[in-house]
Amino acid sequence: MRHGKYRFIVGFLALPLGLYALFVVWPFIQSIYYSFTDWTGLSPDFRMVGFDNYERMLDDGIFWKSLRHSLLFALVLPVVTLALALFFAFMINVGGRRRRGGPAISGVRGSAFYKIVYFFPQVLSIAIVSLLFAFAYNPDSGAVNSLLRGIGLDGVQPLWLGDPNLALWCVMAVLVWSTVGFFVVLFSAGMASIPAELYEAALLDGANRATTFFRVTLPLLWGTVQSGWVYMGILALGAESFAVVQIMTTGPGGPDYSTTVMVLYVYQKAFRDGQAAYATTIGVALLIVTLAFAAIVMRLGRRERLEF
Amino acid sequence: MGSTAHHRAEGVGRRDLIKRSAALGLVATPGMGLLSACASSGGDGQEKAEQGKKTAKNPLGVNDTAGLEFVLFDGGFGKEYAEDAVKIYEHDFPKAKVKFAATQKIQSTLQPRFNQGTPPDLIDNSGAEQMDMGVLVGKNQLTDLTALLDAPSYDDPKKKVRDTLRPGIVEMGQFDGDPVWILYYAYTVYGVWYSQKALDSLDAAYPETWDDMLALCAKAKKKGIAGWTYAGKYPYYIPFSLYPMIGKVGGREVLDAIDNLEPNAWKHPAVKACFEAYYELYKKGYILQGTPGLDHIQSQTAWAKGKALFLPNGSWVENESANVIPSDFGLAVSAPSGLDSSDKLPFGTIWASGGEPFIVPAKAKNAEGGMEQLRIMLSEASSKNFTAKVKSLTAFNGGTSGITLTPGLKSGVAALEKAGSNVVNPRLQDWYVQLQKEKIGVSGLGEMMAGRLTPAEAIKKIQAFADEAAKDSSIKHYKHQ
Numbered sequence: 001m002r003h004g005k006y007r008f009i010v011g012f013l014a015l016p017l018g019l020y021a022l023f024v025v026w027p028f029i030q031s032i033y034y035s036f037t038d039w040t041g042l043s044p045d046f047r048m049v050g051f052d053n054y055e056r057m058l059d060d061g062i063f064w065k066s067l068r069h070s071l072l073f074a075l076v077l078p079v080v081t082l083a084l085a086l087f088f089a090f091m092i093n094v095g096g097r098r099r100r101g102g103p104a105i106s107g108v109r110g111s112a113f114y115k116i117v118y119f120f121p122q123v124l125s126i127a128i129v130s131l132l133f134a135f136a137y138n139p140d141s142g143a144v145n146s147l148l149r150g151i152g153l154d155g156v157q158p159l160w161l162g163d164p165n166l167a168l169w170c171v172m173a174v175l176v177w178s179t180v181g182f183f184v185v186l187f188s189a190g191m192a193s194i195p196a197e198l199y200e201a202a203l204l205d206g207a208n209r210a211t212t213f214f215r216v217t218l219p220l221l222w223g224t225v226q227s228g229w230v231y232m233g234i235l236a237l238g239a240e241s242f243a244v245v246q247i248m249t250t251g252p253g254g255p256d257y258s259t260t261v262m263v264l265y266v267y268q269k270a271f272r273d274g275q276a277a278y279a280t281t282i283g284v285a286l287l288i289v290t291l292a293f294a295a296i297v298m299r300l301g302r303r304e305r306l307e308f
Numbered sequence: 309m310g311s312t313a314h315h316r317a318e319g320v321g322r323r324d325l326i327k328r329s330a331a332l333g334l335v336a337t338p339g340m341g342l343l344s345a346c347a348s349s350g351g352d353g354q355e356k357a358e359q360g361k362k363t364a365k366n367p368l369g370v371n372d373t374a375g376l377e378f379v380l381f382d383g384g385f386g387k388e389y390a391e392d393a394v395k396i397y398e399h400d401f402p403k404a405k406v407k408f409a410a411t412q413k414i415q416s417t418l419q420p421r422f423n424q425g426t427p428p429d430l431i432d433n434s435g436a437e438q439m440d441m442g443v444l445v446g447k448n449q450l451t452d453l454t455a456l457l458d459a460p461s462y463d464d465p466k467k468k469v470r471d472t473l474r475p476g477i478v479e480m481g482q483f484d485g486d487p488v489w490i491l492y493y494a495y496t497v498y499g500v501w502y503s504q505k506a507l508d509s510l511d512a513a514y515p516e517t518w519d520d521m522l523a524l525c526a527k528a529k530k531k532g533i534a535g536w537t538y539a540g541k542y543p544y545y546i547p548f549s550l551y552p553m554i555g556k557v558g559g560r561e562v563l564d565a566i567d568n569l570e571p572n573a574w575k576h577p578a579v580k581a582c583f584e585a586y587y588e589l590y591k592k593g594y595i596l597q598g599t600p601g602l603d604h605i606q607s608q609t610a611w612a613k614g615k616a617l618f619l620p621n622g623s624w625v626e627n628e629s630a631n632v633i634p635s636d637f638g639l640a641v642s643a644p645s646g647l648d649s650s651d652k653l654p655f656g657t658i659w660a661s662g663g664e665p666f667i668v669p670a671k672a673k674n675a676e677g678g679m680e681q682l683r684i685m686l687s688e689a690s691s692k693n694f695t696a697k698v699k700s701l702t703a704f705n706g707g708t709s710g711i712t713l714t715p716g717l718k719s720g721v722a723a724l725e726k727a728g729s730n731v732v733n734p735r736l737q738d739w740y741v742q743l744q745k746e747k748i749g750v751s752g753l754g755e756m757m758a759g760r761l762t763p764a765e766a767i768k769k770i771q772a773f774a775d776e777a778a779k780d781s782s783i784k785h786y787k788h789q
Contacts, residue, residue, distance in 0.1 A: 038782075040443045041419060041423075042439055042440065042443045042444055042447060043448075043449050044422075044425060056782065134603070138602060138606055139601035140596065141606075141610075142601075159540075159598060159600050159601040160601055161541065161601050162541065162600035162601030162758065163600070163601075164755075164760070249541070250542070250543075250600075250601075251541070251750045253746060254750075255750060255755060255758070255760075256750070256751045256754075256755055256760075257750075257751065271415055271437070273440060274439070274440035274442070
C-alpha cells in the first residue's frame, strides 16, 4: 500500500513538474549560462567570457536608469491601482447610502452599471490601449490637449510623451487605466463573500464608511489584496510595461531615456543590437528584482488569516 | 489512509511532499541539460549545392537544378517587384525550384535559422526586425558579393554589374576592407521635403542660405504656418537634412571623422555652426507647436495638411504619406540649405544612399543562385519595374526613362542630377544603430530641438556618447576607407 502511494503521487506530479522544468526552470538556467558568454544571437558560435557582462552592466548608465524606472513601476503602480480599485469596489458593493426597505448593505446608485464600465478596458489588448493613448497624447491634435484647449487652457499644452519629466507618468497612467477594472471585479467578488452581519454589527456600533472600510473590509480582504499586489508588481516589471513603453514612447525608451524599463532594454540588446548574451545578463538582474519583490510582498503581507 | 496523526508516522505528509518534490525538481534540472540540446548549439550547417558550369549566360556558375530560397521583407515596397524577378529566374533556370517568402518578421523567422546554420540563399534584411549587419559581418555569416559585382551585367555582357550601380552603393556594402557584404537595392534621397504650392503661395523659392531660410520661416509664421516639423518621437530623422548640411559647410572630412568616431569630431566648428542654425529654428518659434510629441506619421500628416513648410525625411515619404498628401501639393525635395557662400561644398550637396539591404548568407545552400537572383534584379527591366510600381529609385544607375515619374520621385532625380558628385553618405545609422538612433538622435538632437539642451550642451553630450562607443569593446568598429 505504502509503495503504491508513492507511485500514485509520482504519477500525478511527473508530468506537471516535467513541463515546469522544461519550459520554466530550464530556460532560466540556460539564460544564466548565456550571461557568461559573448553570444550575439545571430550566429551559433560563442565563447565564455566570465563575469565581463556583469561588470559591464554595473558600469552601464542606461541599465541603472532602466532599473530605477522598473522599481518605480513596481512600487507606484500597485499602490495606485490597488488603492483605486479598493475604493471603487467598496463604493460599488458597500459604500451606498441606506435606502428605505433595501438591504442593510448596498453599493452606490447604478453600481451594477459602473462595475461593467470599469471592466471595459480589460477586454482591449494592451497594444490597442497603448496605441489609443499614443493618439490621445499627441500634443498637436490629440484628445488631451484638444480638451485643454476646449476648456480655455490654451496656454497649457504639455508635450506629454515628448517631455522627459512627464513621459513616465503618462505611461503609468495608461497602465493604471487599463488594469484597475480587473481588480475592481476581483475585489468585488472578495467583498461579496464577506458576511453582511459583520457590516450590520459595525453599523449598529455607529461606524462610518471609512471606519467600516479600514476595520472590516480591508482586513477580511487582505489575502486577495496581497495576491493582487504580487500580480500587479509582476505585470509592472514584465510584459505589460514593455508593451506600453515600446508602443507609446519616444525612441522607444522616452526622451533622454526617461521611460526605458528593464524588459525593454533586454529586448533592445537582444533583438536590435545583436548582444544576446548581455541581454540575458540584464534578464538575470530582472529575475533577481522580481524574486526580491515577491519575497518582500509576501513577508510584509504576512498576517494571521481570519476565519469567518 | 488513517487519521492525520497516524499518517505523519507512516506516510508522506503534505509538507514533506512539497519539500521532497522541490528537491527533486532541483536535482532533475541539471539532468535535463544532458537530454535537451542547447538552444544555440545547432547543426554544422547544410550541404552546399554543387556549382554549375560557368557560361556567358550563366557567369556565376549557378547549378541549374539547385533550389533557391528567397526571403523578402514585406514592407513599404511590397513584394510584387521581387515576385516578378523570381519569375525571370524561373524562366532562366526552368529546372530549379524557387521557394519565395515575404514577411515582416525577418528577425523572428531567420535568427533561429542562422543559429542552426541553415539560412536561406537570399534575404532582404530590412524593416523594424532587421538583423544587425555589423554582427552578421563580424561573425562571418555573409557571403562576399564581389563575384556578383565583377560578373557581366544582365543587359550588357561587356559591362560589369559594378559599373551599372549608382554612386555609393558598393562602398555601403563594405564594412572593413574590400569584401562587399550587402547590396542595397533601393536608392533613397534624403533631404528637406516641402510643398511647391506652399512656397508659391509665399512667393518664395527654396532658400539656399540659412539667412534666407530664417527669413522665409518668419514670413510663414506671420501667416500662421510653422517653418519646420519633424518626427519628434524619432528625432533621428533630423540628421537626414542636418548631416548633409554639416558636410556642405565643413566638407566631407567632418562627416567621415564623425563616422570614424574620432576624438573631438563633433567639436568641429562646422558642426557647431549647423547645430546653432537648427537651434535658432526652435528659439525663434519656427518649429510646429507640439512637434517633440509627434511620431513620424503624425508629423508627416501635419506637414501634408500645410501646418509646416519643411520636413527632414527620405524619399519613402511619398509612398508612406500618399493618402494624406493632396494631389496639388507639388511634393518636392531639396538639398539642405547651407550657411552662406563660405561653405566648403556647393548648394545641392545631398545625402543619398541605398536602402533595402540584400544579403546572401555564408552558409546558404545555393549562394550562386542568390547572387544570380540579385543580378536579375539589377537589370534595367527589373529596375524600371520596381520604380514604376513603388515610386522609388533602385541601385541601378538609370532606369527612369520611359516611365512616368511621380512628383516626389521626379524632384528626387533632379536633386541627384544637381548634386552630381556631391553626394554624401554618412554611415552612423548602419554602423552604430544604437548610437545614432537612441543617443545622438533621441538624447542629443531630440533634446536640443525641444529646447531642453543648448547646442553647446548637445555637442558635449553627443561627443561623450561617441567616445563611449569608440571605447566599447562589445561593438565592432569601422572606418571609412
